[in-house]
Amino acid sequence: MFRTIKLIFVLFTELIVTAMKLGKARRLKRAEKENELSRHIVKTTNRFADNLLKAAGAKVSVTGLENIPGNRAVVFAANHQSFFDVPVLIHSFRRPLAFVAKTGVAKVPILGNWMKYMRCVLVNRDDMRQSLRAINEAAKNIKKGYSMLIFPEGTRTKDGSIIPFKPGGLRIAKKANCEIIPVTLDGVFDIYEKNKGLRIKASDVRVTVSEAIDISSMDKKDIKGLDEKIREIISSKLRNSLNLNQI
Numbered sequence: 001m002f003r004t005i006k007l008i009f010v011l012f013t014e015l016i017v018t019a020m021k022l023g024k025a026r027r028l029k030r031a032e033k034e035n036e037l038s039r040h041i042v043k044t045t046n047r048f049a050d051n052l053l054k055a056a057g058a059k060v061s062v063t064g065l066e067n068i069p070g071n072r073a074v075v076f077a078a079n080h081q082s083f084f085d086v087p088v089l090i091h092s093f094r095r096p097l098a099f100v101a102k103t104g105v106a107k108v109p110i111l112g113n114w115m116k117y118m119r120c121v122l123v124n125r126d127d128m129r130q131s132l133r134a135i136n137e138a139a140k141n142i143k144k145g146y147s148m149l150i151f152p153e154g155t156r157t158k159d160g161s162i163i164p165f166k167p168g169g170l171r172i173a174k175k176a177n178c179e180i181i182p183v184t185l186d187g188v189f190d191i192y193e194k195n196k197g198l199r200i201k202a203s204d205v206r207v208t209v210s211e212a213i214d215i216s217s218m219d220k221k222d223i224k225g226l227d228e229k230i231r232e233i234i235s236s237k238l239r240n241s242l243n244l245n246q247i
Contacts, residue, residue, distance in 0.1 A: 003057055004200045010055040014048045019110045025117045038096050041117055046094060049087035056084065056191055057202030062092045064209030067181060073147045074212060075173040078183035079162045079234050080151035082193045085185055089149060092207045099149035100138060100172070119146050125154070125166075139175035148172060152227065160189045162235045165227045174223065179212040182230045184237035208237040 021044050028037040053060060068074070076097075078085065090097055098119040106112035106122050115122075121138040124130045138148050152169030153162065173180045190203040210233050215223060 001199070003055070003202065007052070007055040007200050010051055014051055015110050018044060018048060018114055022110070022113055022117075025114075029117065037117065042094070042096055044114075045090050045097075045118065049090040052087050053084070053091055056200050058084070058088070058188075058191055058205050059203075060088055060091055060205045060207060062207045062209070064211075065093075067209050067211050068093070069179070069212065072178070073142045073145050073176075074179045074181050075142065075170070075176070076147065076149045076181050076183050077152055077170060077173075077230050077234070078149065079185055080153045080156050081160065081185050081189040082156060082191055084188050084191050085151070086149070088185060088188055088205055088207060089183070096146060097149055098138075098141060098146050100134070100151070121148070135171050135175055138172040142172070142176040142178050152230070156193060157189065158193075160193075162231060162238075165231055170227055170230070173215060177216050179214050180226075180230065181212045182210040182233040184208040184210070184234045186238050206239065210234075210237065 021040070025037060025040060025044075028040060076089070078089065086099060096118070098121065100121050100123055101115070103122045103124045106115055119141050121134050121141070123134045142148055150169060150172060152165040154166035154169065155163070157163055170180065185205070185207060187203045187205040190201060191205075192200055213226070213230070215226065218226070
């Protein structure tokens, strides 16, 4: 219970600090100092993620960072275990990282504004036209050099296993014609989702970055089965070797 109270305190403290840093972000944006803005975003989000995970008692180990190209943007496709997934990945990658999220997330005070500077893309799955616009926006971000994080499952797992991907979950990468990097999150589920109520539990988290998949040379047949291939790669890196849920 103490860890939960501590986490809530740190969360609100970090939101206040982040709100104070929004002013600098606005000034840098208006001045079109993109490089400085990018560094400011990375520094602020890293601090937020680091302190949040520390308060939660999460110990994160990362393997496969050498699989991330340093000179071009990619799509990171990760399994979705918890609310803590994004902080874990920000903490692990230490670089600009935008992500695709549901429109409701942007309604959170401060966080919604900060997501705009991170170049996050919001999707309303009940609005097909808006979803298509979001895909195009994310693809444009990639072409401008900003990597995007997606959770192809579309929602968090209920038991730690990987649920079926939503149709078209990887359309952004196909639209941008860029590489896709499968990322396995393991142990994030244990921090919060596995427990009842608001109880936070310390957990050893493992992030595994697999080799990039280049879709630029793939034919239509290969691309058609890409969702399942990536799902299998992500699942194979789970410590408990959980089976994929059947469709």
